[in-house]
Amino acid sequence: MPQLAPINWLFLFTLFWLTIATVAVIIWWSYKPNYMIKTPAQSPINTPPSNSWPW
Incomplete structure (x- = not known):
């Protein structure tokens, strides 16, 4: 293993x-x-009228 300067050992320690x-x-x-x-589901403000015709 190559020799490292002390600052490099500190850098590796910090990086680890x-x-x-x-x-x-x-x-x-x-x-x-x-x-x-x-939150409860909000109903639409303008609901279309339901069709009461049976067709």
């Missing part, structure tokens, strides 16, 4: 934990529950 944290956040974000307030 940043990758671990990013993957953890992505996994958490994809499995988090979505809480939504359910």
Whole structure:
């Protein structure tokens, strides 16, 4: 394994934990529950009159 400067070891250490944290956040974000307030379905304002003719 080649010799690395200390600054490169710090960079690799930071990059490794940043990758671990990013993957953890992505996994958490994809499995988090979505809480939504359910609103009742609104009926249209102008409903057409129903046809009472039997044809």
